Amino acid sequence: MLPKLQYNRHTLTAIIILAVTYIIYSFTAQYIINNSRTWLDEVTYLIKSFNYVSGATQPYSDQDPTWYMPIYFYELGVWQYLFGKEISTARLLSTLIGAASGLVLYDVVRRITGNSVAAALSTLVFLTNPSINFYFSTAIPASSVSFFLITAVWLIVTVNENPKGVTSLVFGCVLAIMYFYRQNMILATIALLPIYLLKIKKNHCQELAKIVLGSIVVIIITLLLFPDRLFVYAARLPLITPILAELGLGSNSLHIIENGTTSALNLSIPISRISLLDILDGFILPYSGLLLAVICSIYLSKNKLKVLRVIPAVFLFLSFTHYIGSLGYCPTCILPYTSYYAVIAVICFGVCIAILSQKNKSDPIKKFIIILSLTISVITMNYTLTGLASRTEYKFYPIAMFKNERPISEEAETIQLASFIKKYTDPNDTILPIHNLVTIPYAIFLAERNFPTQGINLRHSYRTIKNNLSTVEKERVVHALQSEGLWSDEVLEVWLTKNYNTIIFQRDPRSPSGKLQKRIERDFVRSATTGFRGYNVHIYRRLHNPDHNIIK
Numbered sequence: 001m002l003p004k005l006q007y008n009r010h011t012l013t014a015i016i017i018l019a020v021t022y023i024i025y026s027f028t029a030q031y032i033i034n035n036s037r038t039w040l041d042e043v044t045y046l047i048k049s050f051n052y053v054s055g056a057t058q059p060y061s062d063q064d065p066t067w068y069m070p071i072y073f074y075e076l077g078v079w080q081y082l083f084g085k086e087i088s089t090a091r092l093l094s095t096l097i098g099a100a101s102g103l104v105l106y107d108v109v110r111r112i113t114g115n116s117v118a119a120a121l122s123t124l125v126f127l128t129n130p131s132i133n134f135y136f137s138t139a140i141p142a143s144s145v146s147f148f149l150i151t152a153v154w155l156i157v158t159v160n161e162n163p164k165g166v167t168s169l170v171f172g173c174v175l176a177i178m179y180f181y182r183q184n185m186i187l188a189t190i191a192l193l194p195i196y197l198l199k200i201k202k203n204h205c206q207e208l209a210k211i212v213l214g215s216i217v218v219i220i221i222t223l224l225l226f227p228d229r230l231f232v233y234a235a236r237l238p239l240i241t242p243i244l245a246e247l248g249l250g251s252n253s254l255h256i257i258e259n260g261t262t263s264a265l266n267l268s269i270p271i272s273r274i275s276l277l278d279i280l281d282g283f284i285l286p287y288s289g290l291l292l293a294v295i296c297s298i299y300l301s302k303n304k305l306k307v308l309r310v311i312p313a314v315f316l317f318l319s320f321t322h323y324i325g326s327l328g329y330c331p332t333c334i335l336p337y338t339s340y341y342a343v344i345a346v347i348c349f350g351v352c353i354a355i356l357s358q359k360n361k362s363d364p365i366k367k368f369i370i371i372l373s374l375t376i377s378v379i380t381m382n383y384t385l386t387g388l389a390s391r392t393e394y395k396f397y398p399i400a401m402f403k404n405e406r407p408i409s410e411e412a413e414t415i416q417l418a419s420f421i422k423k424y425t426d427p428n429d430t431i432l433p434i435h436n437l438v439t440i441p442y443a444i445f446l447a448e449r450n451f452p453t454q455g456i457n458l459r460h461s462y463r464t465i466k467n468n469l470s471t472v473e474k475e476r477v478v479h480a481l482q483s484e485g486l487w488s489d490e491v492l493e494v495w496l497t498k499n500y501n502t503i504i505f506q507r508d509p510r511s512p513s514g515k516l517q518k519r520i521e522r523d524f525v526r527s528a529t530t531g532f533r534g535y536n537v538h539i540y541r542r543l544h545n546p547d548h549n550i551i552k
Helices: 011-035 039-052 071-083 087-113 114-129 130-135 142-158 167-181 183-199 204-225 230-234 240-246 250-260 275-286 288-300 303-325 331-359 364-388 408-422 439-446 471-483 489-499 515-523
Strands: 431-434 502-505 524-532 535-542
Touching: 011 087, 011 114, 011 130, 039 071, 039 087, 039 439, 071 142, 071 167, 087 114, 087 142, 087 331, 114 130, 114 250, 114 288, 114 331, 114 364, 130 331, 130 364, 142 167, 142 183, 167 183, 183 204, 183 303, 183 331, 204 471, 240 250, 240 524, 250 471, 275 303, 275 331, 288 303, 288 331, 288 364, 303 331, 303 515, 331 364, 408 439, 408 524, 408 535, 431 439, 439 524, 471 489, 502 515, 515 524, 515 535
Parallel strands: 431 502
Antiparallel strands: 502 535, 524 535
């Protein structure tokens, strides 16, 4: 059991700190919601969530073989269905869940330390971190995952040494739910499950069985809802997938793609891609204040308090494994990924405040100065040290996400583009978007037009087929790519030759040359053009004959 520090009630002070925290959080979240640029993950979730809930698309099928886990799609989709599919509405949901995470964090720190001021200051540090606040105010599952993670920690903190009832069952459900939000949260299960079992003193096997049962119930229900491919994608993990492929298990299509293209699925762990620059810009600087708290908690947790070092150990484990696990597919994703579990580091801050309060309880002025200094230091570091980043996009993050060099906001211009698309395209056509701007598929979505899954992120879904394959082998690879929502030059040729009658073209995502546009104009005629974010966006219709008669 975690040791109880001396209980010190300052309820009014804690309430004031919490009130200030949520005022700051509300204003900054509102600014982010209204002014942040739309980015790839948001567009993916916005489009797919609404389409899944409305029934327009079936996930985990040939129609949409998404590799993302399902729960957030339906959480966001139901919200969109009830309150509208605008991006600001979707971001508001994340903000509200982030606010709830802060309250659970408060209770966790209060229970661990017995210090309500330390708990309130922890919530302040948590919800005012610029990176956390940004990701908690965008349409991604960061705040939802963080909420379930801190809920799992709350269950650990509150469980009795001899638990009764359904606590262990609920704990197992929460662990499984986290996984079906984001697969990488299996790392949280690895870290938290042993701690939960160590917290209880009796009936370990019985409680473990309850945890497993809770997880199995969630897993079975989720897999039954999506029987086609979810099991394969749920097991798609670094190291695991390559091993399953070698054993002939898992997805045959993924195995064919892995062996038939030069662009791997990147589920190995290429140590050569470790970048100190990525670690500095994407982890150390934006979360520098929290790292200071982690280090301080390790130093201050001495003698009988050594058990508290398990908290920074969990954070460091999650940080290391998330970074190493993402090396193959997104080594720079350490910045957003850390926001999922940064709440653990914030608990370390609360522990530091509580220990320092107890050590200096005989000198109130000294105690006040120390607590105030540490709090200001942590918050200031979180805000300012990103100014030392070596790359512009990381400097004072997330400032770069608010830059708008256009006379009109991105959201307003996207709505204008959607109106243009709706006016000049047939509602019965499925559109092929060719672009390198994520807001273009979002505009097509707002225009209520259909387009293929690959069209959301053409750059990421592109693969190059190996040259040394036979014709039959190439055909197998092409079929596998199409079934997994990927594309290649060969797949593009099929699209242009016979699959689509309407193309929205902004630029070739593979290269800025004009070769692709010339290829399009062999079979298509330009029917409309508009400007968008400094680019020309063209609508092409397929030629019916050499006289340029367009299929209606």
